[in-house]
Amino acid sequence: MKNPYEPILVKIAGISIENEARDIKTIRLAFADKNDEEAFSFLPGQFAELSVFGAGECPIGIASSPTEKGYLLFTIKRAGLVTTQLHRAAKEESIGIRGPLGNTYPLEKMEGRNVLIIGGGFAFTTLRAMIAYIIDEANRPRFKDLTVFYGARTPGELIYKTTLREWEKRSDMKTHITVDQAGGDWKRHVGVVPAVIKEVSPSANDTIALVCGPPIMIKYTLPVLAELGFKAESIFLSLEMRMKCGIGKCGRCNIGHKYVCKDGPVFSYAELQALPQEY
Ligand SMILES: Cc1cc2nc3c(=O)[nH]c(=O)nc-3n(C[C@H](O)[C@H](O)[C@H](O)COP(=O)(O)OP(=O)(O)OC[C@H]3O[C@@H](n4cnc5c(N)ncnc54)[C@H](O)[C@@H]3O)c2cc1C
Numbered sequence: 074m075k076n077p078y079e080p081i082l083v084k085i086a087g088i089s090i091e092n093e094a095r096d097i098k099t100i101r102l103a104f105a106d107k108n109d110e111e112a113f114s115f116l117p118g119q120f121a122e123l124s125v126f127g128a129g130e131c132p133i134g135i136a137s138s139p140t141e142k143g144y145l146l147f148t149i150k151r152a153g154l155v156t157t158q159l160h161r162a163a164k165e166e167s168i169g170i171r172g173p174l175g176n177t178y179p180l181e182k183m184e185g186r187n188v189l190i191i192g193g194g195f196a197f198t199t200l201r202a203m204i205a206y207i208i209d210e211a212n213r214p215r216f217k218d219l220t221v222f223y224g225a226r227t228p229g230e231l232i233y234k235t236t237l238r239e240w241e242k243r244s245d246m247k248t249h250i251t252v253d254q255a256g257g258d259w260k261r262h263v264g265v266v267p268a269v270i271k272e273v274s275p276s277a278n279d280t281i282a283l284v285c286g287p288p289i290m291i292k293y294t295l296p297v298l299a300e301l302g303f304k305a306e307s308i309f310l311s312l313e314m315r316m317k318c319g320i321g322k323c324g325r326c327n328i329g330h331k332y333v334c335k336d337g338p339v340f341s342y343a344e345l346q347a348l349p350q351e352y
């Protein structure tokens with residue numbers, strides 16, 4: 074049996090800087106061994122432990138969709154020891170990956186229904202994967218209307234700028250991009266994400282909402298969704314707790330009797346309401 078703590082070798086095949094502050098990078102990873110690539114079977118919502126040899130490892134959401142073949146994307150904000158080393162790593166360098174870990178967005182519940190995606194800041198990574206998965210030609214008929222709300226503090230802090238522009242041009246999805254403070258020629262929404270959702274008022278009818286963002290955004294978004302008629306069972310959130318093993322062994326990430334790394338990171342709001350408020 075394979076050791077679950079042993080990382081697989083991957084090579085950094087590309088690096089892009091996402092924001093004006095230059096502290097968020099997306100790295101494109103390619104597997105060193107084709108067999109490892111085939112064995113790495115994942116769905117949107119899952120994460121992996123990325124390791125820099127000699128520095129350690131940290132959990133990062135998988136930002137690409139399994140429909141985007143031949144590589145994995147991870148978008149990383151520089152926070153401390155490991156993420157700083159990941160920012161320093163150069164193209165062609167080898168790092169380790171352990172995964173895929175955790176559960177996925179609730180695909181069976183989303184299928185045949187409208188999907189509302191709400192993201193804020195750099196915590197938009199696995200939602201990017203989810204959107205790429207839904208709009209893939211083979212998958213698009215499996216879902217009804219797709220509406221995306223995404224916000225950042227300023228235009229320079231939006232991530233995936235090129236992809237956002239592509240989504241805005243598509244007729245099979247509605248994309249609402251907002252910033253708290255607009256600069257010069259900004260032509261999209263201005264205002265925090267919950268305010269823009271309230272203004273646009275997407276229908277709760279037959280709709281599953283996926284939410285991922287900073288705690289303050291989530292705090293003000295949930296009452297807006299309730300006002301629009303969303304039930305707690307139809308809202309799913311992805312949590313970012315501190316983690317160590319990532320496989321439900323060390324007890325570092327638990328909320329009550331749930332392990333965020335194994336039972337999550339995706340939970341329905343109804344499930345979270347039944348747990349201690351430790352997240
Ligand atoms: C399931 C999951 C998915 C994640 N996805 C992403 C992602 O896509 N992109 C991304 O940039 N980050 C993501 N994170 C957060 C990322 O794991 C942390 O920023 C990282 O572990 C910090 O490691 P470090 O060694 O650089 O920092 P450390 O040196 O360990 O710590 C630096 C600072 O960050 C704090 N910190 C450490 N871990 C966390 C955490 N999990 N949440 C909040 N604060 C923390 C520490 O208390 C300290 O103040 C995710 C976390 C989880 C659990």
Ligand code: FES
Pocket residue numbers: 315316317318319320321322323324325326327332333334335
């Ligand atoms: S990180 Fe070890 S149990 Fe979740």
